[in-house]
Amino acid sequence: MAVSSSAPEREPVAAAIFEAIESLAARLPSRPLRLVLGFSGGVDSTVLLHALAAARGQFPLELRAVHVHHGLLAQADAWVEAARAHCAAVDVPLQVAYVRVQPAGKGLEAAARSARLQALAAVPGDSLVLAQHRDDQAETVLFRFLRGSGVAGLAAMRRIAPAPLAGAAAPWWLRPFLDLPKEALIAWARERGVRWVEDPSNASAAFTRNWLRGEILPQLEERLPGVRAVLARTAETMAEAQQGLDDLAALDDERARHPQGGWDWAEFLRLPVHRQKNLVRWATLRLPALPPTHRRLEEGLRQAADYSGGVWRFPLGDAWLCARGERLWVEAAPQGCDAAYRCG
Secondary structure: OOOOOOOOOOOHHHHHHHHHHHHHHOOOOOOOEEEEEEOOOOHHHHHHHHHHHHHOOOOOEEEEEEEEEOOOOOOHHHHHHHHHHHHHHOOOOEEEEEOOOOOOOOOHHHHHHHHHHHHHHOOOOOEEEOOOOHHHHHHHHHHHHHOOOOHHHHOOOOOEEEOOOOOOOOOEEEOOOOOOOHHHHHHHHHHOOOOOOOOHHHHOOOOHHHHHHHHHHHHHHHHOOOHHHHHHHHHHHHHHHHHHHHHHHHHHHHHHEOOOOOEEHHHHHHOOHHHHHHHHHHHHHOOOOOOOOHHHHHHHHHHHHOOOOOEEEEEOOOEEEEEEOOEEEEEEOOOOEOOOOOEO
16 A cells, blocks of 8 residues: 555645554554544534545445434533434445533533543544644643643644553544645535534633633634644644653663562662653553643652552553562552542
8 A cells, every 4th residue: 555656746635634643554564544533513524534535446445424413402401403414425334422411520511521532532443533734733722721730641643553542442543634734625525515514612712621722722722823822833833842751761671660560669669759750651651541640640759759569559540650679660540430540
């Protein structure tokens, strides 16, 4: 599936699809590639559905779409029917995943996103394909910056990356449109007469991401033209910086490795504190789990420094910092733990 140097120049959407599939194919030996498309029916995923369906003429692909029904809005059933019509028109099988959104302290927006990603990650394939674009990347960088995220958070989304959720049925996640602005996708759809559905909740400024997308980013763009592209480039820079930190953590992990797993206490404590933090974050992400907040990580390491024996566990969030004897390690938080870290 090598790229031909004599291939004709492609318009941006087709070029993005072509390059993304080539990147995926270089990592996977299987043919045809089995792609699972997260399909909401909005303009972004609708363009992706039609563009991927067209790409089957050039690549050996098996394509299926998954539509997540949250049941949060009255239009949800109508969106299912619209999704079925789109998929039938391009001969792509559609699976509808019905989920229950349970905020449980997360907030409705975060809970709906989590339920959607969990449902999509459960569908087997070689890659889950998502329709996020450059504007989504800029929004994510700004959102995470305002929440105080570190380098890993500001690296935001990658065009191709290992699945970030534990137990995901598709090992790779692919975002072909991450370098394209949203207006390029809208123009593509309009030129071809492709229709899409509009989610009215996307216009509600009650959700922080919508507020950033609908009010803050347009104002920033008016004052600082090109700010979305700048924020997207920031994500690329942060991803490169994070790779350097990951490489350092891997070296420190090897240096401090205990024969029975985890880290040797004495070797771990010889590391400077900033490298101890980096190593714990790295190990947490490899579970995979969300990295701890700065405050919880500092408190965990402070308590760990006072460890005097026995079995010790400190909750970092999605993971626990644990010690026993001469070993220190990170493990996934037990199932059934609430926000106060009490386990049932």
